[in-house]
Amino acid sequence: MTQNDEPKRRFASSPCMASGVADGGTAPVVGDDESARDVADWRKDERTRLRAERLAMSVESRKAAAHALADQLHSFLERSCGAMRGRVFSAYWPIKGEPDLRPLMRDLHDAGVTVALPLVEVKQAPLVFRRWTPDTRMVRGDWNIPVPPPEAEVLTPEVTLAPLVGWDRDGYRLGYGGGYFDRTLAALTPRPFAIGIGLQAAEIATIHPQTHDIRLDAILAEEGVQVVRRAAI
Numbered sequence: 400m401t402q403n404d405e406p407k408r409r410f411a412s413s414p415c416m417a418s419g420v421a422d423g424g425t426a427p428v429v430g431d432d433e434s435a436r437d438v439a440d441w442r443k444d445e446r447t448r449l450r451a452e453r454l455a456m457s458v459e460s461r462k463a464a465a466h467a468l469a470d471q472l473h474s475f476l477e478r479s480c481g482a483m484r485g486r487v488f489s490a491y492w493p494i495k496g497e498p499d500l501r502p503l504m505r506d507l508h509d510a511g512v513t514v515a516l517p518l519v520e521v522k523q524a525p526l527v528f529r530r531w532t533p534d535t536r537m538v539r540g541d542w543n544i545p546v547p548p549p550e551a552e553v554l555t556p557e558v559t560l561a562p563l564v565g566w567d568r569d570g571y572r573l574g575y576g577g578g579y580f581d582r583t584l585a586a587l588t589p590r591p592f593a594i595g596i597g598l599q600a601a602e603i604a605t606i607h608p609q610t611h612d613i614r615l616d617a618i619l620a621e622e623g624v625q626v627v628r629r630a631a632i
């Protein structure tokens with residue numbers, strides 16, 4: 400399936416669906432079981448395609464993209480999130496070709512930012528965030544992702560990164576398909592400022608948002624800030 404293929408049904412916004420839209424943009428679909436299944440199948444194919452494209456990148460271009468993204472994120476945080484010192488900032492430990500922002504995690508730690516990492520501690524539940532420092536001895540967590548050990552402090556992030564497999568201009572995200580970030584953002588009050596981190600090439604026209612999908616506050620790619628939806632915090 401190619402990027403332009405659509406799920407079997409059409410999911411265009413229409414005036415009658417406007418009530419499903421909280422703040423403009425593509426209308427979340429309040430569809431029947433069949434259309435939800437079509438979207439789920441389509442997303443699975445898109446994830447496979449986007450993950451394969453990302454893994455096919457050369458080491459050099461992946462490194463260049465990560466470097467550019469770290470610069471973009473650094474200046475975005477300075478502009479939009481004010482003084483980050485003393486704030487809780489959740490990053491991610493890169494897997495499966497995700498941009499490696501670990502040098503920035505270290506810089507932020509050294510600048511007095513409290514850095515956390517997400518963990519799947521309970522399946523199909525919100526993520527847990529635990530403190531990370533450059534001295535943290537990582538252990539293997541769910542899906543073999545390196546995570547801080549069980550004794551690391553549990554924190555609630557004020558700003559969180561959300562790694563993207565795919566993204567759209569309305570601020571919606573495709574991840575690995577576990578629904579973990581959506582569950583987490585739905586559960587946290589106040590909601591952290593959520594910044595999607597993805598490759599420019601991972602843009603898709605629409606993820607065909609469903610009612611559980613939560614729009615990110617901003618999306619950054621290696622070429623710059625792509626989406627900003629919430630005022631600075």
Ligand SMILES: Nc1nc2c(c(=O)[nH]1)N(C=O)[C@@H](CNc1ccc(C(=O)N[C@@H](CCC(=O)O)C(=O)O)cc1)CN2
Nearest residue numbers: 491492493494517518519542562574575576577579580
């Ligand atoms: N680097 C990084 N860390 C992260 C995330 C991420 O996207 N990137 N997550 C963002 O949420 C969480 C982990 N997300 C997960 C999402 C789905 C599955 C999962 O369902 N895995 C299936 C296999 C699916 C497949 O191979 O496509 C499984 O284990 O059976 C596991 C973890 C927390 N840590």
Ligand SMILES: Nc1ncnc2c1ncn2[C@@H]1O[C@H](COP(=O)(O)OP(=O)(O)OP(=O)(O)O)[C@@H](O)[C@H]1O
Nearest residue numbers: 572573574575576577578579580581582585611612
């Ligand atoms: N708030 C929620 N409550 C219950 N289930 C949810 C919630 N959010 C998502 N889900 C479930 O998770 C499934 C996968 O969601 P989705 O396709 O959006 O994953 P994703 O955002 O790509 O995954 P991830 O965040 O783990 O990388 C959905 O089909 C839905 O059933």
